[in-house]
Amino acid sequence: MTTNQKNQSILIAGASGILGGHITRALTEAGHKVTGLGRGPANGVQADLMDRDALLRAVDGQHFDTVIxxxxxxxxxxxxxxxxxxxxxxxxxxxxxxxxxxxxxGADRFVSESMVFGYGYGDFGGHVITEDDPFGPRGTTPELERHVEGMRIKEQLTFEATGLAGIALRFGLFYGPGGTDAILPMLRKRQLPAPDDHGRVLPWTELTDAAHAVAAAVEHGRPGQAYNIADRSPLGFRAHVLCVAEQFGLPKPMTVPRWFTKPMSYAHTMFLTSMRVSSAKAEQELGWTPRYPSCRDGLAALAARG
Structure with missing residues (x-):
């Protein structure tokens, strides 16, 4: 297990986002000094990632050990x-x-948020995806290629960055504090349609578990490596939403045929995707294990917080 210095100075792009906020807390609790990077005034470094020149001006004269x-x-x-x-x-x-x-x-480590959907969209059947599976295969449609290309190139840039130890974390679908909240009003008003899963399952990652995986990667990740980060109980989208409704005492989502969701083109693609991933490599090399091994565990804890 690779071990890097404690008490690092860390710059996080996206610190004001939902995941970024959880990462900031996890790293701070681990003893690191965290600075946010983003467009909003709450960030210590205020810049837009899409504006190269402004970004370089914003970091001029500053030093960080790790950038996320x-x-x-x-x-x-x-x-x-x-x-x-x-x-x-x-x-x-x-x-x-x-x-x-x-x-x-002067940073020497670069950690990227990636997603398991970089393995492709579609039905992988009973195959359990590991980091040895091809990542970034060409998308089966122009739109899907656009999405996969983004994930493929993000990882390539991470791993091929000269002078930086690049690490990518391939997360499942996020839920938990700050994430699940968005669907609760839709469930209350019965405005969240969900077709039957028909046996399809997806990987899920509770947000605080995701944040602790990032902290583990900062301290223990091997340069040039990718790690799948998901819980141990893949679950279909409808099954997940049913679990949310059950834990929060809300009405069940409407059942609709899959063709009904075609106008929601990206969501429709997700409803047709089925994948199982293994996070064994992260557990072995990073020393990370999900605090919530299933959505039911994570959602029960979230509901208990009120």
Whole structure:
């Protein structure tokens, strides 16, 4: 197990986001000094990742040991393919700019948020995906290729950055504090349609578990390596939403046929995707284990917090 210095100075792009906030807390609790990078005034380094020159000016004269890329352009769950386009661009141009900024600050480690959907969208059947499986295969449609390309190039930029030890964490679908909250009003109003899963399952990652995985990668991750980060109980989308409704005492989601969701093109693609991933490598090399091994565990804890 690789061990890096404690009490690091860490720059987080996306610190003001939901995941970024959890990462900031996990790293601070581990004894690191964290500075946020983003467009908002709450960030210690105020800049837009898509503006290379402004970003380099913002970090000029500053030093960080590690830089973390957890920035996203998403403000809500994507429903249509075009909802992903800004994030697709951020994964390519934004990552290239942040790598350059990391070098300018003298950082020697770069940790990227990645996603398991970089393995592709579709039905993987009973195959359990590990980090040895191909990542970033060409998408089966132009829109899917646009999404996969973003994840593929983000990881390439992470691993190939000269002078930086690059690490990628491939997360499942996020839920938990700050994430699940968004669907509760929709369930209350019965405005969240969910087709039957028909045996399809997806990997899930509770947000505080995700944050602790990032902290583990900062301290123990091997350069040039990717790690799957998901709980041990894959669950279909409808099954997950049913669990949310049960834990929070809300009405069950409407059951709709899959064709009904076609106008929501990205969500429709997710409803047709089925994948299981192994996080054994992260557990062995990072010393990370999910505090919540299933969505039911994580959602029960979230509901108990009120």
């Amino acid at each position: 890329h957890a920035a996203t352009a998403l403000r809500r769950a994507p429903m249509r393919h075009r909802d992903m386009h800004a994030t697709d661009a951020l994964r390519i141009a934004g990552t290239a700019h942040l790598v350059e900024a990391a070098r300018a600050t």
